[in-house]
Amino acid sequence: MKIAVVENERILVKEAETPRLDNRRGAIVKVLGCGLCGSDIVKFIHKIAKDGTVLGHEIVAEIVDINSDTFFQKGDVIVTSHHIPCGKCVYCRHGNVSMCRHFKETNLAPGGFSEYVYLSDEHLQNVAHLKPENLTDVEASFYEPLGCIVRAVKRANLLNGDNTLVVGLGSIGVLTSQALKAYGYNVTGCDLISERIEFLQSFGINAFDVRKLPDDYKADCIFMTSGADKAVGTALKYIRNGGKIVVFSSTPHDETSYPNNEIYYRELTVLGSYSPSPDDLKESLELLRTGQVKVNNISTEYKFDDIQKAFDDTMSNRIMKAYIKVKSDE
Numbered sequence: 001m002k003i004a005v006v007e008n009e010r011i012l013v014k015e016a017e018t019p020r021l022d023n024r025r026g027a028i029v030k031v032l033g034c035g036l037c038g039s040d041i042v043k044f045i046h047k048i049a050k051d052g053t054v055l056g057h058e059i060v061a062e063i064v065d066i067n068s069d070t071f072f073q074k075g076d077v078i079v080t081s082h083h084i085p086c087g088k089c090v091y092c093r094h095g096n097v098s099m100c101r102h103f104k105e106t107n108l109a110p111g112g113f114s115e116y117v118y119l120s121d122e123h124l125q126n127v128a129h130l131k132p133e134n135l136t137d138v139e140a141s142f143y144e145p146l147g148c149i150v151r152a153v154k155r156a157n158l159l160n161g162d163n164t165l166v167v168g169l170g171s172i173g174v175l176t177s178q179a180l181k182a183y184g185y186n187v188t189g190c191d192l193i194s195e196r197i198e199f200l201q202s203f204g205i206n207a208f209d210v211r212k213l214p215d216d217y218k219a220d221c222i223f224m225t226s227g228a229d230k231a232v233g234t235a236l237k238y239i240r241n242g243g244k245i246v247v248f249s250s251t252p253h254d255e256t257s258y259p260n261n262e263i264y265y266r267e268l269t270v271l272g273s274y275s276p277s278p279d280d281l282k283e284s285l286e287l288l289r290t291g292q293v294k295v296n297n298i299s300t301e302y303k304f305d306d307i308q309k310a311f312d313d314t315m316s317n318r319i320m321k322a323y324i325k326v327k328s329d330e
């Protein structure tokens with residue numbers, strides 16, 4: 001089978017042995033497609049992913065072999081996430097599932113950018129779902145990224161009708177804005193790129209150039225989907241006293257100073273949100289299935305052999321989000 005591996009600062013498509021179930025429980029799935037996540041880009045640029053790593057985790061796939069007590073069958077098209085919490089450790093008991101050791105250790109084997117993937121029985125039981133019939137493969141591939149967003153929205157624990165500001169309108173910002181609207185909050189988005197501002201407006205959501213946000217605008221909660229250095233200043237300017245800032249992006253230089261006095265005197269709450277729990281994922285699929293969050297027109301599709309270009313175009317901001325069509329149509 002073909003896999004895409006990190007090698008010498010490139011993404012190379014290579015031949016590898018096709019995984020087999022043999023006597024294991026779980027399933028072998030044929031990957032139809034896989035979204036390219038911002039976290040894949042970060043792992044690639046900052047060389048966190050060692051040579052030989054297969055990135056990708058936002059898969060839509062067809063079961064080709066299975067040994068499991070779940071109701072899944074050969075031929076089912078599913079979505080799945082890669083990490084599974086243990087449910088028992090100190091992190092899980094406090095709701096910080098994405099800090100769980102088991103969560104961090106579980107993964108797709110070898111990774112989403114691969115023609116075939118082995119899924120453990122735990123994946124099938126906890127984080128895999130049938131792809132809703134009304135969704136295209138590309139739309140369904142947003143199951144995991146939207147799960148991260150559901151988590152961020154829930155961690156903010158807002159009141160009905162609260163004013164929220166989304167800083168950064170890449171694919172995650174656009175999805176976060178739509179999810180906030182679906183949950184009944186007032187949403188404003190901001191960015192520097194006019195096409196992105198207009199794109200969010202096309203969903204009937206307020207969006208501004210960040211330099212043109214009214215000075216007296218104040219949000220109850222701000223979602224930081226941009227890791228740009230200036231985003232922190234924007235958040236501090238537009239958060240109301242006593243408000244919350246959800247940190248929902250990594251930043252290229254981790255030297256952002258910690259605004260001690262603003263947090264103290266203004267009673268701000270700053271919280272991080274990382275990766276979704278099985279419940280967040282279930283809710284994500286429901287938002288997609290019911291069309292409350294619309295994800296068509298966000299992804300650009302690439303052939304598997306063109307995966308390097310997908311990485312390049314994402315890094316240069318030429319596109320919002322890449323979807324790698326792993327299965328070729330012949």
Ligand SMILES: [Zn+2]
Pocket residue numbers: 037038039057058144145
């Ligand atoms: Zn992702």
Ligand SMILES: [Zn+2]
Pocket residue numbers: 085086087088089090091092093100101102103
């Ligand atoms: Zn745990």
